[in-house]
Amino acid sequence: MGNLLLIRRLVARDLRRRPAQAALLLLAITAASATLTMSLVLHDVTSNPYEQTQAATRGPDLVAQLGGGPTFSTGSGGQHTGAPPGAHGSGPRIHVATKTQVAAQASALIHMRGVTAHSGPFLIAGAVLKVRDLAVAVQLQGRGQAPAAVDQPEVTTGSWVRPGGVVLERSFASALGVGVGDVVTLNGRRYPVVGLAVTAASTPYPNLCFTGGCQGSIPLYTGTIEGHGNGLGWVTQADARFLAAAAGGPPSYVLNLKLAVPARANTVATAYDNAHQQPGSPSLMSWQTIAGGDALLVTDEQQVLSVGAWLLGLLAVATVAVLVGGRMAQRTRQVGLLKAVGATPGLVSVVLLAENLALAVAAAGAGLAIGMLAASLIDSPGAGLVGTAGAPALTLSTAAEVVGLALTVALAATLVPAIRAARTSTIRALADAARSPRRGTGLIKISARLPVPLLLGLRLVARRPRRAVLGAASTAVTVTGISAVLAFHNMGDQQRFGNAAGLGDPVISRDEQMLLVITVVLVALAALNAAFTAWATVLDARHATALTRALGATPGQVSAGLAAAQVFPALPGVLIGIPLGIGLFLAANGNPTATAPPAWWIAAAALGTLVVIAGLTTIPARIGIRKSPSEALGQEA
Amino acid sequence: MMETGSTSMVRARGLRKQYGKEASLVRAVDQVDLDVARGETLAIMGPSGCGKSTLLHLLGGLDRPSTGELWLAGQRIDQMSERGVAALRRDAVGFVFQAFHLMDELTAVENVELPLLLTGRSARKARRRASDLLDQVGLADRGRHLPSQLSGGQRQRVAIARALANEPLVVLADEPTGNLDSEATLDVLRLLDDLHQAGQTVVIVTHDSRIAATADRLISMRDGAFVDDTRLTGGTTGSLSAFAGLEG
Numbered sequence: 016m017g018n019l020l021l022i023r024r025l026v027a028r029d030l031r032r033r034p035a036q037a038a039l040l041l042l043a044i045t046a047a048s049a050t051l052t053m054s055l056v057l058h059d060v061t062s063n064p065y066e067q068t069q070a071a072t073r074g075p076d077l078v079a080q081l082g083g084g085p086t087f088s089t090g091s092g093g094q095h096t097g098a099p100p101g102a103h104g105s106g107p108r109i110h111v112a113t114k115t116q117v118a119a120q121a122s123a124l125i126h127m128r129g130v131t132a133h134s135g136p137f138l139i140a141g142a143v144l145k146v147r148d149l150a151v152a153v154q155l156q157g158r159g160q161a162p163a164a165v166d167q168p169e170v171t172t173g174s175w176v177r178p179g180g181v182v183l184e185r186s187f188a189s190a191l192g193v194g195v196g197d198v199v200t201l202n203g204r205r206y207p208v209v210g211l212a213v214t215a216a217s218t219p220y221p222n223l224c225f226t227g228g229c230q231g232s233i234p235l236y237t238g239t240i241e242g243h244g245n246g247l248g249w250v251t252q253a254d255a256r257f258l259a260a261a262a263g264g265p266p267s268y269v270l271n272l273k274l275a276v277p278a279r280a281n282t283v284a285t286a287y288d289n290a291h292q293q294p295g296s297p298s299l300m301s302w303q304t305i306a307g308g309d310a311l312l313v314t315d316e317q318q319v320l321s322v323g324a325w326l327l328g329l330l331a332v333a334t335v336a337v338l339v340g341g342r343m344a345q346r347t348r349q350v351g352l353l354k355a356v357g358a359t360p361g362l363v364s365v366v367l368l369a370e371n372l373a374l375a376v377a378a379a380g381a382g383l384a385i386g387m388l389a390a391s392l393i394d395s396p397g398a399g400l401v402g403t404a405g406a407p408a409l410t411l412s413t414a415a416e417v418v419g420l421a422l423t424v425a426l427a428a429t430l431v432p433a434i435r436a437a438r439t440s441t442i443r444a445l446a447d448a449a450r451s452p453r454r455g456t457g458l459i460k461i462s463a464r465l466p467v468p469l470l471l472g473l474r475l476v477a478r479r480p481r482r483a484v485l486g487a488a489s490t491a492v493t494v495t496g497i498s499a500v501l502a503f504h505n506m507g508d509q510q511r512f513g514n515a516a517g518l519g520d521p522v523i524s525r526d527e528q529m530l531l532v533i534t535v536v537l538v539a540l541a542a543l544n545a546a547f548t549a550w551a552t553v554l555d556a557r558h559a560t561a562l563t564r565a566l567g568a569t570p571g572q573v574s575a576g577l578a579a580a581q582v583f584p585a586l587p588g589v590l591i592g593i594p595l596g597i598g599l600f601l602a603a604n605g606n607p608t609a610t611a612p613p614a615w616w617i618a619a620a621a622l623g624t625l626v627v628i629a630g631l632t633t634i635p636a637r638i639g640i641r642k643s644p645s646e647a648l649g650q651e652a
Numbered sequence: 653m654m655e656t657g658s659t660s661m662v663r664a665r666g667l668r669k670q671y672g673k674e675a676s677l678v679r680a681v682d683q684v685d686l687d688v689a690r691g692e693t694l695a696i697m698g699p700s701g702c703g704k705s706t707l708l709h710l711l712g713g714l715d716r717p718s719t720g721e722l723w724l725a726g727q728r729i730d731q732m733s734e735r736g737v738a739a740l741r742r743d744a745v746g747f748v749f750q751a752f753h754l755m756d757e758l759t760a761v762e763n764v765e766l767p768l769l770l771t772g773r774s775a776r777k778a779r780r781r782a783s784d785l786l787d788q789v790g791l792a793d794r795g796r797h798l799p800s801q802l803s804g805g806q807r808q809r810v811a812i813a814r815a816l817a818n819e820p821l822v823v824l825a826d827e828p829t830g831n832l833d834s835e836a837t838l839d840v841l842r843l844l845d846d847l848h849q850a851g852q853t854v855v856i857v858t859h860d861s862r863i864a865a866t867a868d869r870l871i872s873m874r875d876g877a878f879v880d881d882t883r884l885t886g887g888t889t890g891s892l893s894a895f896a897g898l899e900g
Binding site for chain 2: 451452453454455459463464466467470474477478558559562563564565566567568569570571572643644645646648
């Protein structure tokens with residue numbers, strides 16, 4: 016009990032004495048905890064909106080494609096990000112089925128055991144949609160003006176199809192930047208947009224995987240259009256027939272089916288597809304597959320957040336380790352006093368650990384709260400679904416994972432210094448002897464051949480190699496994040512501008528927003544870390560720099576030397592971070608054809624990082640050399 | 653930059669250094685006028701806190717005077733830029749501190765070569781010069797030792813070698829034997845005497861009247877001001893032989 020009271024008092028007093036350091040530690044761990052919380056609570060967040068959309072649209076449990084056109088597949092499974100045009104889906108396999116065959120296939124499906132309702136088959140017309148300077152492939156379903164029993168798209172704006180008018184899927188219209196009243200051309204014919212609608216029968220733009228595969232070149236029989244993703248729309252049956260005839264080629268149809276046991280949709284689709292492999296056979300897609308495609312917007316977001324949480328966690332370890340190293344040095348005398356009055360090394364270790372663990376738990380709590388709040392701001396399922404996601408739920412396992420991350424960060428950075436401090440001899444600790452600088456023989460020899468600022472910088476690095484390693488690690492983590500963002504942005508640009516369509520991708524846009532936020536947090540934390548490390552170096556090197564000035568080094572040389580001491584470790588950090596970031600992007604992307612960003616982007620990011628680090632160091636360095644050498648030497652003597 | 657026509661190596665007029673304001677005002681150096689001739693060895697004595705070290709730091713450009721004028725080797729330094737003062741410290745001044753102020757992580761020879769590297773001397777030339785200087789102070793075999801592996805006297809000899817590295821116009825020594833035992837004190841004094849004999853301008857701040865007795869001139873300080881200025885006969889004509897009790 017007495018020990019607990021002692022620990023509590025010491026922790027409380029130390030926190031009061033050094034609030035800025037405690038705040039920085041809290042901030043670093045909170046950022047990682049909040050990001051992890053967001054990633055965890057977003058799990059399954061789109062289930063609710065998909066169910067709501069399915070209910071509102073009388074959504075099918077199975078969607079069959081008939082007519083022997085290209086088989087469909089879905090962009091679900093988190094593989095959307097990074098898939099370049101043409102790389103996704105099974106690609107078009109053209110088969111010809113006669114109208115009689117289609118009718119027979121539809122009849123067989125409608126009468127399949129377990130099917131309770133159906134709508135269709137509806138003719139699908141492939142078309143080139145043009146608006147402004149955009150040209151994009153679109154799949155248009157021919158629909159009756161009366162509501163369908165299964166899959167009646169929910170009109171969110173405007174009205175349902177009418178002759179000479181087109182209804183566009185809402186997320187597609189959003190990417191096109193068109194609304195009700197705008198006019199588009201379909202295979203050269205002008206159509207006013209009469210409505211916007213959502214459906215549960217297919218994944219929304221840009222993951223529509225219908226005829227012609229998910230993305231890429233779409234055979235339209237009137238020519239090929241390169242585009243990222245197909246759009247979906249609805250026209251009257253007469254207009255669909257007209258457009259299909261203009262496109263040429265064999266007709267294709269969709270048939271929507273309701274099952275008595277919707278949960279069996281996946282099993283039924285798989286069994287049916289396995290049993291009907293011959294060319295021209297229908298293929299089936301279950302509602303679960305479609306829901307997976309709908310969730311891409313959020314699952315990709317989750318993936319980004321998860322990677323971000325790891326990066327922030329690693330950065331937090333580096334930040335906390337620098338802070339803890341500095342604080343342990345300041346607490347040497349306290350360690351000596353505790354041991355002198357009989358505290359065991361174990362108790363001393365607990366005292367030293369307790370503070371950071373307490374801060375870690377507080378940071379985890381803050382991270383959970385912030386993460387929950389932030390998640391509710393970014394859980395929109397997108398324009399492809401109606402309804403809203405339910406409030407993100409905090410489960411026990413989520414809380415345990417977040418607290419676990421926070422404690423791991425604190426322990427990873429604190430355990431070794433705490434044990435080392437506890438093992439220090441009592442006499443030495445009581446004398447509060449400053450930690451002797453290390454002697455990096457090789458670096459000292461090399462530095463003798465360098466200009467004065469670099470000489471001073473390299474020698475400062477050699478004095479505190481652990482700090483240099485942590486600085487390098489911090490830079491490497493930050494540059495990893497920046498490089499990954501650049502690679503992702505490059506991919507987004509390629510998809511936006513590398514094709515004729517030039518359309519935005521809501522999934523990539525959402526991911527880019529997430530990445531931007533994570534990168535800003537990462538860079539801000541790294542900047543704080545760099546400034547703090549620089550300040551720690553300035554304080555630690557007060558005597559050395561004052562002496563160097565007494566021997567004739569100018570303030571500019573010393574200031575530049577202090578900046579160089581931060582830039583030297585940052586250099587390997589940058590060199591490691593760039594391939595790590597690109598590698599991380601490629602690994603997370605899972606796409607072998609994804610490319611690295613242009614070299615000049617990387618070079619600019621690397622150079623910018625080094626300049627920022629040098630700049631951040633300049634301020635503490637200038638403050639540090641304000642004192643005259645006489646004053647500084649007097650204090651240190 | 654103003655220059656005087658004086659032959660003084662160091663010249664100060666109305667030099668003052670004060671800290672604090674009003675009631676808490678402290679004049680560490682108060683209206684000091686001083687001329688140190690080329691080749692002269694000047695000892696400054698006085699009780700603790702009388703401003704001796706502050707004066708030495710002002711003379712060497714380690715600190716700025718509050719008021720007054722100060723010349724070093726004919727160059728006015730009280731108005732000089734920090735960069736200019738740094739260059740002057742590097743090229744014209746050699747410091748010897750009571751606390752040695754060696755870099756703990758550098759060996760003896762690396763400590764000595766540091767001022768040489770600051771002047772832009774090549775690594776090879778700096779190492780050669782540093783080794784020669786260590787030889788001169790009798791530490792040729794201790795060049796690769798870290799300060800922690802040297803005795804107090806040896807450390808101070810390394811510090812003297814470092815002070816001489818750039819052939820300074822003036823050596824400023826602040827209690828150079830204050831942390832040393834008698835034997836080490838004698839070693840250091842021998843070196844200072846060698847400098848004296850070689851015509852090196854030296855200003856020594858000391859508590860020890862026996863050290864002061866070896867100088868050409870002795871100034872006594874109290875409360876930041878000079879209270880006595882005496883020319884000694886044992887200075888340029890004398891030597892350590894006059895240093896009673898320590899001569900071997």
